[in-house]
Amino acid sequence: MPGVAKSAACANCKKKRIKCDQKWPTCAPCRRSALVCPGPSSTLKFIQHLAPPTDGTPAGKRKAPVSSKAAHPFAVMVDRGHLSPYNNGNALHGSFRLQVPRFKSTTTADRVSAQLVHLLEIKERTGLELPPYLKFVPERLSHSNCLADSIALLYLTWHQASRGESQAKVLGSRTYGKALKSLQRAVNSQAVYTVETLAAMVILLGLTVHYKPFTLIDYRPHTVAIRHVMRQIGAPQIQSSLHIGLIQSTEGLIGGHFESPWRETNEILQSLSGNNERREGEKEVEAFARTSLEGIMTVFRPYLSNTLPTVLKIRKDPIAMSGSRESVLQDILDVRGLVEAARKDLWEVCSSPGFMAELPEPNFFLGHKVVFTSSTIANYVLSLTMMNISVLAVLYDVQKLYGTVNEPARAESQNLCLKIWKCLPYLESLDAATSTRLLKSVASVFEHATDEEISSILETNLEWSNLGAKSRTDREGFRAEVTRISNLWYCRGSGQQEVQYSIRPPDKS
Structure with missing residues (x-):
């Protein structure tokens, strides 16, 4: 009968004493460990059982037939060494060398x-x-x-x-x-x-x-x-x-x-x-959106570099910085007015001809979704909306530090966050790279979500591992990463977080 290999596992698996699936040129354990798989073992033991002698030839003198076919579909067997008696002369013991044609990385x-x-x-x-x-x-x-x-x-x-x-x-x-x-x-x-x-x-x-x-x-x-x-x-x-x-x-x-x-x-x-036609006026809308965003950035960059560092100082010591309160609040209100006006204009331009629309979506937990005709328009709309939300959040936090609760600012921020939540079904329709990038840019809108809302959000078919969720049930990891990003956006100290409250309006029914 043909020889039986003692083990064809690769040297890496043998060394680790783990099971090798022998799927060459790279076995699964080596693939998981990012190792270069050496392929099947170079030497295989075999035992060739011989038929009873018919001519009186001693077992040690008899030759075993060597098959020209390899035992493994990727290997070629080559005779190695001498054959020796085994089991009282009823078998021969020897070895074959496997020559495995596999790719070798030379550069x-x-x-x-x-x-x-x-x-x-x-x-x-x-x-x-x-x-x-x-x-x-x-x-x-x-x-x-x-x-x-x-x-x-x-x-x-x-x-x-x-x-x-x-x-x-x-x-x-x-x-x-x-x-x-x-x-x-x-x-x-x-x-x-x-x-x-x-x-x-x-x-x-x-x-x-x-x-x-x-x-x-x-x-x-x-x-x-x-x-x-x-x-x-x-x-x-x-x-x-x-x-x-x-x-x-x-x-x-x-x-x-x-x-x-x-x-x-x-x-x-x-x-x-496969899309040879664009909607009439889409290029013009994209151009308007780009111009609006570029115009706002001329005032938003100074706000980031000048106003927010002062806000951070106020958070650390509100009493010592009380003299700067009025000027900082005025700077925030000025930026808020410009950003809000630009955002409303863009929404109107995009919504009128249907380049952005809110539609019923019974399979989504909010019941509606916001869709766009192009990811470029979505990028501009989300960017301006996030600027608006961030300014409102900073305004609310600073006023609250000095004993004033600006409920209209919080309500407006909640409404804008809800709008972005409704964009999740649209993000599911985009390629992974684009949807993940847009998700990261709007991460702070999930800051005030309740546990129930986070569970519904994580059920959407998006790559939430980029926002801290190790699984679709990992609400703690998701909330921790969202809080970290929000603290950066709103210039808070580490560990600061507002109390969670539902973004969704109460069910009127």
């Missing part, structure tokens, strides 16, 4: 490419955004060190998340420093205006946003640099899938406060998405 680009392919193939949800353009990256890795180093950092981030470890460790890793230095070298060389360098810039910006979900940190230098490189490279060719994918994924990210440099590529992008 850094090959290794990183294999990691990226593995990352794209698995379906585990780790909270890391994986934009579609990544599938076009492997063939480019050998042409760009900075792109290879950025992908290696991306893989390390996923690996930390999949093992349940803190992803913050990545920021102090050698891989992170190597990726930054590699990109810096590319930017200072002739390789700066290439699609590969652009991809590395976009990946690193995405990871930065992932590590620090929407704080008051200004990402303007990063987005300006990406827009500059995009313009210098020029419009993409229809066959350049990676270039087009980068433009699609960054359209909202760099277009929030800046004019998009890729209006001439609309026909290409629309043809790829």
Whole structure:
């Protein structure tokens, strides 16, 4: 009978004494541990039982037939060593060597490419955004060190998340420093205006946003640099899938406060998405929204850099800072008036022709949903609305510190928060990268949600792990992360939080 292998498990599994599923070229345990799988064991023991002798030949002199077919579909057996008697001469004992045809990573680009392919193939949800353009990256890795180093950092981030470890460790890793230095070298060389360098810039910006979900940190230098490189490279060719994918994924990210440099590529992008027609007037609405947001930012940036630091001092010592109360309140009220006026104008412009609409949605716990004709319009509307909510929250908190409870401001803030809650069904219809980015930008609207409301919110099909929820029932993790972001937005001290109260109006029935 044919020889039987003692064990075909890979050396890693044997060393750890765990079960190897032998699914080559990489077994599942090695895949989970992000190890290079050595493949099946190089040497297999076998025992060949012999038929009773018919010619009187001693067992030790008889030869065992060797099959030309491998016991494993990926292996080729080669005779190794001499055969020796076994079981009182009734069998022969020996070994065969397996030659396994498997891919060997000979360069850094090959290794990183294999990691990226593995990352794209698995379906585990780790909270890391994986934009579609990544599938076009492997063939480019050998042409760009900075792109290879950025992908290696991306893989390390996923690996930390999949093992349940803190992803913050990545920021102090050698891989992170190597990726930054590699990109810096590319930017200072002739390789700066290439699609590969652009991809590395976009990946690193995405990871930065992932590590620090929407704080008051200004990402303007990063987005300006990406827009500059995009313009210098020029419009993409229809066959350049990676270039087009980068433009699609960054359209909202760099277009929030800046004019998009890729209006001439609309026909290409629309043809790829199957949407060859845009609603009449949609471009004009987007232009109006962009202009409104850019105008408000001219007054909102000084508010962030001047007024909010004073608010933080007032929170720390209201009595000592009482002399600054009136001037700070007046500054907040001035910004509130401008932001509120711009937000109302934008809502009217978007709602009249139906570019933004509130519709019945019986499957959603609020019974209604707010939808938009494009994610670009949604981005502008949500941004202005969040500015309005943040100013109202700071106004309410400062007045409350000095004994005045501004109920109209709180009621107005609740109404705006409810509007954003109703956008959740629309966010479910977007790609994962866009919906996650918009969720992070509006995280503070969930601050005052009750436990019942949080449970309903987490039931929506969105990636809530980016906002602290380890599962759809993790209300504590979700509330802790939302509170942290709200404290940053509203310049509160750590640990401060308003009492929860229902955002929803009471049921009239």
